[in-house]
Amino acid sequence: MASTTDTPLVLKSGTSWADAWRRCLAVAPEAFQEDRVLNLWGTSWRADGRALPATSPVDGSPVAGPPRLDGATAQQAVRAALDQHRAWRHVSLPERRARVAATLDALTEHRELLALLLVWEIGKPWRLAQADVDRAIDGVRWYVDGIAPMVEGRTPLDGPVSNIASWNYPMSVLVHAMLVQALAGNAVIAKAPTDGGVACLTLACALAAREGIPVTLVSGSGGELSEALVRAPEIGCVSFVGGRDTGAAVATAVADLGKRHILEQEGLNTWGIWEYTDWDALTAVVPKLFDYGKQRCTAYPRFVVQRALFDEFLAAYLPAVRTLRIGHPLAVEHPEDPFPALDFGPVINAAKAKELDDQVAEAISRGAVPLHRGKLSDTRFLPGQDTSAYVQPVTLLNPPPSSPLHHAEPFGPVDTIVLVDTEAELLAAMNASNGALVATLSTDDEATYTRLAPQIRAFKLGRGTPRSRGDRDELFGGLGASWRGAFVGGELLVRAVTRGPADERLPGNFPEYQLVP
Known part of the structure; x- marks a missing residue:
């Protein structure tokens, strides 16, 4: 259990689970009881079913x-x-x-x-x-x-x-x-x-x-x-x-x-690097890519890097990933201090943390090269707290094809890198999961981007910048196996849950057709 300060950390004042639960009971007594939440149906809150035990990923407490x-x-x-x-x-x-x-x-x-x-x-x-x-x-x-x-x-x-x-x-x-x-x-x-x-x-x-x-x-x-x-x-x-x-x-x-x-x-969202030189921009964006420990559908867990640029890529990537701030989201030096500024805390539970650790260990045993592994000593914890749901950031080069990290989204702070020599290899590696929600291609030459972009199977594609679900009028969907049914975002979300003309074909990915707006 480590802290980046010499002062033992404490829980920020007024932020305990007991504090939050008391506030829930006061704000919505119809929906909360002393020991459980209720379900809502037929306009009434009901104590149906047995409440399952649960623990917080933050510290393992109930x-x-x-x-x-x-x-x-x-x-x-x-x-x-x-x-x-x-x-x-x-x-x-x-x-x-x-x-x-x-x-x-x-x-x-x-x-x-x-x-x-x-x-x-x-x-x-x-x-x-x-x-x-x-x-x-x-x-x-x-x-x-x-x-x-x-x-x-x-x-x-x-x-x-x-x-x-x-x-x-x-x-x-x-x-x-x-x-x-x-x-x-x-x-x-x-x-x-x-x-x-x-x-x-x-x-x-x-x-x-x-x-x-x-x-x-x-x-x-x-x-x-x-x-x-x-x-x-x-x-x-x-x-x-x-x-x-x-x-x-x-x-x-x-x-x-x-x-x-x-x-x-889910899909394996990829970030391609090809004939690229703006390394300061990449360094700036890498920490943002680790928000919430990459536990989101639009995370980028895979970098596909031109082999000739690998040394320059590492020189930009590794200093950035070493700046990540991880720990208990409510741990501060003094009770009245502001909330800590963190990139991520725990993953969703201890079982997921073990799964990720096991996948990383297995990949390394089969030939993956560890390029970066975060240290527990760089993590902010309360004295003696349970840390079983915390995973340090890891970066692996060339996960073997037999590893889940090669072909699936890890849903945790694990990056993998594959090296390519040709544009054909670049496209094959960026399309490894038969469709994705987002992808990014970093290349200096606009003509190269324009030529390659249509061949990358992602609903949203960025040039040197990350894409996300988006808000308001920004549309969202997926290509290939990453999405089925109607696309959403902007007016498409409303169209997806209403009826229009009898012959209407909603934008989306359906067995009988695909219509991209």
Whole structure:
């Protein structure tokens, strides 16, 4: 357990899990009990299911776990959501706008509590936790201001939208999507992520429900609830964010049923370096690429580097990666100090940390070359705290083809580098995962970029700069196996959850066609 200062670190005043829980009980007593969160369906908060134990990735201490509902209860919740949907779809647009705007005001009022819950539940540093909350609020407010032309000539779906999302962005992805879906005239269902974020999501749903938003919140095993949340005939659309294995099962189900769907899946996002000299720009961006320990769908875990430039690449990359600030997101020298400025804290849990450590060790044993490994002594911890969910940044050269690090997104602070000699090798390496959400090509020559860019299979491509999901009117999707169904972002999100002309072909990646806007 190490600290970068000589003074033992302490927890910032007023930021303990007990402090956060007391505030939740005071703000939303209908949704929280002394020892658990509740689920919301049929307009009532209910103590259904057994609350599963959970621990914080920050220090291994107990936090609220998601109740485990059974399939029959989930079916009841879906039927109740359909009743809400049939009423809500006839609520006027001005009324829907007013209720969503009131929800945003409530979220703004409790912004810091929502962010603190994200710190404890999923390990986000304070800066990134606040950004997750703010992006949700600001993004939905953009839709509130501009929704009228987006829904003109369109109608809500026939049933509620079922949202099944990963744990890493409960606010800026999941809550954002739910509120826009409701603004467009749909009732919304959310399955709380199993690995973290249930208290934050519960508080957000409580604030929305108070303003009359038709929201349902359930939790439990994905396998047990999928019959209700994916296959039930009452569901009008399935919106999924997660891995390819689970996404493929959801895709099969919705394809069989002909159901509207938005399925965001992972891909190996790559950063290519070819005939490039602006190394100061690369050095500046490398630490930003490690935000939240690369636990996001638009992280860049793979650099594809022209062999002749490898020495210059390392001279730019290694000093940058050595500046990363890691540790307990709430550990300070004095109780009243500002929150620590960190690039990332823990990964989502100790099991994920062990998986990453094992993958790195196995890759090295099979020939990968370790270029950088962070040191525990450079990490900020409280004295004696559990550190089992923390992973130091690692950079490997040439992971072997047998390693998961060669072909899949690690979802943690592990970079891999492969070297190439020709443009054909560059393109093959950048397209290693059959489609990605984002990619970047750093090259000095504009003509080279223009020639190679169309051959890189990513929905968003940057020239020397990282791409991300984006906000407001920025579109988002994926190519190949990284995305199935309708694309989102801007007005496409509204189109994806409403009905237009009978012959409409939504922009998206479907079995029968692909339409890129």
